Amino acid sequence: MLAVLTGCVLLAGCQEVSGDSPPNSGRPPTLFGGKGDMYVDPAGPAARWVAAHPESPDRDTIAKSIASRPAARLVTAPRAQLRGDLVSYLDGATAANEQPFLLADADSAVRCSPSPHDDRQTRLSTYREWFTELGTLIGTRSALVVVKAGRSARPGCGARIGETERIEIAKASVEQLHRSPHVLVFLDVTDLAGTSPPAxxxxxxxxxxxxxxxxxxxxxxxxxxxxxKEIRMILNRTAPHNRIFILTDSSRNGAQTDTTCNPPGAQLGTGESVGDDPANTQQLWLTTPGISDGPCGLAPDSTRGEFVPRLALALIPREK
Known part of the structure; x- marks a missing residue:
């Protein structure tokens, strides 16, 4: 069970906020909006595989260790398809009185679509419209959203985005979500943090x-x-009045690995581990374990984003 956070610890409005952005006022008083559990997506990749393979000898293992545990809902649909993609998920979380959490990959939705937008102003407008629609669908619900917006494109996903434009896109995207009164916004800085925490x-x-x-x-x-730790120290020094939480994807980080593409030796990491102290790193599954990184490692014949049962099984520690 998740610890329910109390007080104003995650309310930027409870602190003096420096910088050009307005205080994050009106936010719910706890990280999960008063809810005690993250929502388990009944239509997640692992759950779909379990439902489609009732006779598999691996079914119960994957159901127990992965499909029954909360993992972020990946959102990559184009703006016109967002409603159809998300409404049942959001309604299900509301009915269960649990917290929806989304990995909002606007880069894939906007730049990896059949008709990528390679004009700078058009790209910016398209990102803004995508997140406006996402915020509208969330409405007054409480939700946690990890924003992927403006990162350098994967091969085949449009022209490379420069630093200035990346900031513009991320800022516009975050601002749109911030308009929703109960959305907790986490910005994905994975690529930058891996090479330069100060950056x-x-x-x-x-x-x-x-x-x-x-x-x-x-x-x-x-x-x-x-x-x-390093990023937290920098922010505490440069922006001491902002209480910025660090959230890490703990889905597949249970063991050290030598490679990063479907690597052997990887294991499931800690599930839901959150608290009300920004000095502690928060942990959630932002990736469904068993999802392939592409045709490599333990799944050379797989495609990126495909749920591969042998990858899922390899992550599950063997019972002694």
Missing amino acids: AATFATSVGLGNLTGLALDVGGYQPETSA
């Missing part, structure tokens, strides 16, 4: 700390140790 902190500050609940690290990764 990750500077980027987040440029985007606007006042609109953020925190930063997300190692999204889709495997590293047990992240740069959370």
Whole structure:
């Protein structure tokens, strides 16, 4: 069970906020809006595999260790398809009185679509419209959203985005979500944090700390140790009046690995581990364990984003 957070610890409005962004006022008094559990997506990748393979000898193992545990809902649908993609998930979380949490991959939705937008102003407008629609769908619900917006494109996903434009896109995206009264916004800085924690902190500050609940690290990764401590120290020094939480993707970081693409030796990490102290790193599954990183490692014939049962089983520690 998750510890329910109390007080104003995650309310930027409870603190003096520095920078150009307005205080994050009107936020719910706890990280999960008063709810005690994260929502388990009944239509998540692992759950769909379990439902489709009732006779598999691996069914119960994957159901118990992965499909029955909360993992973020990945959102990559184009704006016109967001409602159909998300309404049942959000309604299900509301009915269960549990917390929905989303990995909002606008980069895939906007830039990896069949018709990517390669004009700078068009891209910016498209990102803004995508997050406006997402915020509208969430409405007055409480939700936790990890924002992926403006990162360098994968091969085949449009032109490379420069630093200035990346800040513009991320800032516009975060601002749109911030308009929803009960959305807790975490900005994904995985790529920057992995190479330069100071650059990750500077980027987040440029985007606007006042609109953020925190930063997300190692999204889709495997590293047990992240740069959370260093980034936290930088922000505490440069923006001491902002209480910025660090959230790490703990889905597959239970053991050290030598590679980062479906690596052998990886294990499930800690599930839900959150608290009300921003000095502690928060942990949630932001990736469904068993999702392939692409045709590599233990799943050379897989495609990126595909749920592969042998990858899922390899992550589950063997019972002694």
